[in-house]
Structure formats: C-alpha cells, structure tokens
Amino acid sequence: MKIKYVQKYSDITILVDGPYNPPDNIDTDAFEFExxxxxxxxxxxxxxxxxxxxRGHGDYSVGYYTGMSRGVGVVLNNKKLFGHEFIDSIKTVVDAFEKEYVVVVSAEHGLGEDVYICITKDRFAQGYAKKMRWLTPFGDIFK
Structure with a gap:
C-alpha cells in the first residue's frame, strides 16, 4: 500500500489498518506474535x-493488533513529548526491526490540533499539520 498524504484521523486508520506490508502467509498467530x-x-x-x-490516560498510547497490517498508531497525549527525541526513538525501532512497519504518530490530543507524522523503515514518510509551525522543527527529517 502506498502511503498517502495523511490529513485527518481517518487517513491514519486507513494507513494503520491497511493492509500495509501484509505478511505472505495467513498464519494469524505467527503474525500476531510478530x-x-x-x-x-x-x-x-x-x-x-x-x-x-x-485508554488515553497516559503520556501516549501505542496501538494494538488490528488485522493483517504492519501498521501501528501512536497517539501522543502529552505535548511536552512532541519533538525530535521522541520521533527519533520511534525511527530507531522501525529501522532495527527485521520487517517493514509504518508508525503513524498522531499528536492531535496532546497539541489540540491535527498533527501527524508517518515513519517507515526507509524514511520519515510525511508530516501534516493545519498549522505548519508544528512541523517546522522537523523540516530536516523529511526527505
């Protein structure tokens, strides 16, 4: 599945629920373990x-298995975490894992505005914000 330009929460649902890079076999137990x-x-x-x-009461929420898709959503609830260090940590995990996953960070709850960043193995895929000031600090990471 080609990553499309994420502009709203429903786009994240489509991307994460995918299927994004689905497994070759249909062994759901093995895939759920992965x-x-x-x-x-x-x-x-x-x-x-x-x-x-x-449940959304923490600083962030990492999504659970939703089907045969290698996509994970991370909802950021604490605006103090929104920065290079948090995003770079996600990129480190994505790069180190043997299979390709996409992680979509939604910061709308923490920032009170629609702000999304998609991260894949080969690159920071894209970012979207209604007010670009939220993404300006990340200008160097988007290729």
Missing amino acids: YDRFRSLLVAMLSRYGKDDP
Missing part, C-alpha cells in the same frame, strides 16, 4: 518518555 514483538519494542523504547496507556 506484531506484539514490534509493539513491545516500541513501548520499551518510548517508556523513558512517560507512560503508555491504551
């Missing part, structure tokens, strides 16, 4: 920034 392994690595890396809580 997905959980990726998610666990991501949560472990981000734990130094705060608490993961899928």
Whole structure:
C-alpha cells in the first residue's frame, strides 16, 4: 500500500489498518506474535518518555493488533513529548526491526490540533499539520 498524504484521523486508520506490508502467509498467530514483538519494542523504547496507556490516560498510547497490517498508531497525549527525541526513538525501532512497519504518530490530543507524522523503515514518510509551525522543527527529517 502506498502511503498517502495523511490529513485527518481517518487517513491514519486507513494507513494503520491497511493492509500495509501484509505478511505472505495467513498464519494469524505467527503474525500476531510478530506484531506484539514490534509493539513491545516500541513501548520499551518510548517508556523513558512517560507512560503508555491504551485508554488515553497516559503520556501516549501505542496501538494494538488490528488485522493483517504492519501498521501501528501512536497517539501522543502529552505535548511536552512532541519533538525530535521522541520521533527519533520511534525511527530507531522501525529501522532495527527485521520487517517493514509504518508508525503513524498522531499528536492531535496532546497539541489540540491535527498533527501527524508517518515513519517507515526507509524514511520519515510525511508530516501534516493545519498549522505548519508544528512541523517546522522537523523540516530536516523529511526527505
């Protein structure tokens, strides 16, 4: 699936639920194990920034397995985390994992505005914000 320009939350749902880089086989147990392994690595890396809580009460929420797609959503609830260090940590996990995943960071809850960044193995795919001031500090990472 080609990454499209993310402009709203429903675009994230399409990208993360995909299918993005679906597995070749249909062994859902094996794929769910792989997905959980990726998610666990991501949560472990981000734990130094705060608490993961899928109900939205933590500093961020890392999504769970939703189907045969290698896409993970991260909802940022604490605007203090929105910066290079947090995004670079996600990129580190994405680059290190043996399969290609896409991670879509949604900062709309933390910042109060629509701000999204898509991260893939080969690049920071794209960013979108209604007010570009949120993405200006990241200008150097988008290729």
